[in-house]
Amino acid sequence: MEKYVEWQNLEEMGMWKRFLVAFLLATIAVVPCLPVQGVPVFIPAPPPDDHGQNAWPVYDIQACYDPGSGLIRGDLLLAGQGQLTQFNIPANAPYGAGAHLTVQGVWCDGQPVPWDLQGDCLQVTSEETQYTKILHISFQTQVPQKANRLGCTGETSVLAGWYPLLSPAGARVAEVPYGEPYFAEAAIYRVQLTVPCGYQVVAGSSLTGVGHDGDTRTWHFHSQHPIREFACVVSKDWQVTETRAGHVRLRAYADQARTASLATAKKALSFFQTIYGSYPYEYLHLVWVPLGDLAGMEYPGLILLNSTRVTDPQVVVHEVAHQWWYNLVGSDSCREAWIDEGLAEYSTRLFFGGHALAGAGPAPINLSLEEYKNRAAYRLVVYRSGLAFWCQAEQACGRQGLQDVLRALQERYRFQIVRGEEVLEYLRQYGLPAEVEMKFFPVSEAEADLR
Ligand SMILES: [Zn+2]
Numbered sequence: 001m002e003k004y005v006e007w008q009n010l011e012e013m014g015m016w017k018r019f020l021v022a023f024l025l026a027t028i029a030v031v032p033c034l035p036v037q038g039v040p041v042f043i044p045a046p047p048p049d050d051h052g053q054n055a056w057p058v059y060d061i062q063a064c065y066d067p068g069s070g071l072i073r074g075d076l077l078l079a080g081q082g083q084l085t086q087f088n089i090p091a092n093a094p095y096g097a098g099a100h101l102t103v104q105g106v107w108c109d110g111q112p113v114p115w116d117l118q119g120d121c122l123q124v125t126s127e128e129t130q131y132t133k134i135l136h137i138s139f140q141t142q143v144p145q146k147a148n149r150l151g152c153t154g155e156t157s158v159l160a161g162w163y164p165l166l167s168p169a170g171a172r173v174a175e176v177p178y179g180e181p182y183f184a185e186a187a188i189y190r191v192q193l194t195v196p197c198g199y200q201v202v203a204g205s206s207l208t209g210v211g212h213d214g215d216t217r218t219w220h221f222h223s224q225h226p227i228r229e230f231a232c233v234v235s236k237d238w239q240v241t242e243t244r245a246g247h248v249r250l251r252a253y254a255d256q257a258r259t260a261s262l263a264t265a266k267k268a269l270s271f272f273q274t275i276y277g278s279y280p281y282e283y284l285h286l287v288w289v290p291l292g293d294l295a296g297m298e299y300p301g302l303i304l305l306n307s308t309r310v311t312d313p314q315v316v317v318h319e320v321a322h323q324w325w326y327n328l329v330g331s332d333s334c335r336e337a338w339i340d341e342g343l344a345e346y347s348t349r350l351f352f353g354g355h356a357l358a359g360a361g362p363a364p365i366n367l368s369l370e371e372y373k374n375r376a377a378y379r380l381v382v383y384r385s386g387l388a389f390w391c392q393a394e395q396a397c398g399r400q401g402l403q404d405v406l407r408a409l410q411e412r413y414r415f416q417i418v419r420g421e422e423v424l425e426y427l428r429q430y431g432l433p434a435e436v437e438m439k440f441f442p443v444s445e446a447e448a449d450l451r
Helices: 007-012 015-027 259-276 313-321 337-351 375-397 399-413 420-429
Strands: 030-033 041-044 058-066 071-082 086-088 100-108 115-118 121-124 129-142 150-153 156-159 188-196 200-203 206-213 216-222 232-235 239-245 248-254 283-289 296-299 302-306
Touching: 100 115, 100 121, 121 129, 188 200, 188 232, 200 216, 200 283, 232 283, 232 302, 239 259, 248 259, 259 283, 259 313, 259 337, 259 399, 296 313, 302 313, 313 337, 337 375, 337 420, 375 399, 375 420, 399 420
Parallel strands: 058 188, 248 283, 283 302
Antiparallel strands: 030 041, 058 071, 071 129, 086 121, 100 129, 115 121, 150 156, 156 232, 188 216, 200 232, 206 216, 239 248, 296 302
16 A cells, blocks of 8 residues: 655644654555655655564665765655664764765754764754654765775775664764774665666665666665665676575676675575574675775675685675674674674584684673774684684583574574673573683784784
């Protein structure tokens, strides 16, 4: 069922009418609206979760991207409940590496509201309600010329962290360029991205259509289920390789056929579905792009692999594992990276049939990103000692016991954020000693050089 509501009219509505709109949004499957520019958009109502309780926020983004100038002009319509007051702006943090996001205006249910953008944090003044509100943020993002997670290299642009993201429980973006310096609540996404003809868009979402208008094309996406964020790559002339794993269509986008990596991803997807639970989306995209120092990077439904390096199958498997540990079950990647990175590494070991490779890092594994001081120390501790922690948990709980715990976490926290203490509580029930610490592992001489 579809009903039309004119966006401009929201500004003239009285309170009861706005409540009526909120009610419609909460009960009708899809409500198309008209944004300020007069282009129709669709706001799907937040659906209830499996327990019929929580409603996820809905991000409805319309944006135009000009790869020539690197400028994105966007309008974000966010339908949600509770506090919609603080947004993270990764583009303006060290993560953005010279990117810059500006805000042109903010409206709540059609009424202009005060806002304050300070660096990588946008504060919006709006009242907390139990009803669904629609927040409209008009923004522009300048994408830097750089091989970065938000950057343009030649004809290829990677767009991740390019729009305002609702802050999960007030968490801020970490002030470092390494690791995953921000995280987000799961949300439904509908995105329309307009680019010049000749460019293609591959996203961590399902492509639902492409519209033509003169010398531009508008690519329409829907996430199908909640995802942590919407990332995409804009480029030309991809060679596309495709395979299927049950209901999931896996596609590789690169300058050459990538059948080996695709086969690895397919096997990993099937393996992790068996041990952790279903992968609900019908898409998983692997895209080769210049990524600077990174071998790979995970986004929901979208795996980026560095096109300037030989692709390591372990990196492919690691990034597939992140679809469960980061996307389906979220965690605080700024302060508790031992959960998602440690589990991505542990999952990779499981996939390749390896056993405990006791890692040794120079610091505890549960520090904030800033406390690791640099990328090398962060990687050494969080990946290697993070893996060692999970191997220790396997020894204490047994391999089957640990898999029971991980599967239970996937069921309990799917589309939510799990805290480290909650993970430890599950592990303790299966035999992890109560006094276990986030080990301060000894460091070897070779590794000491990385400090
Ligand atoms: Zn990782």
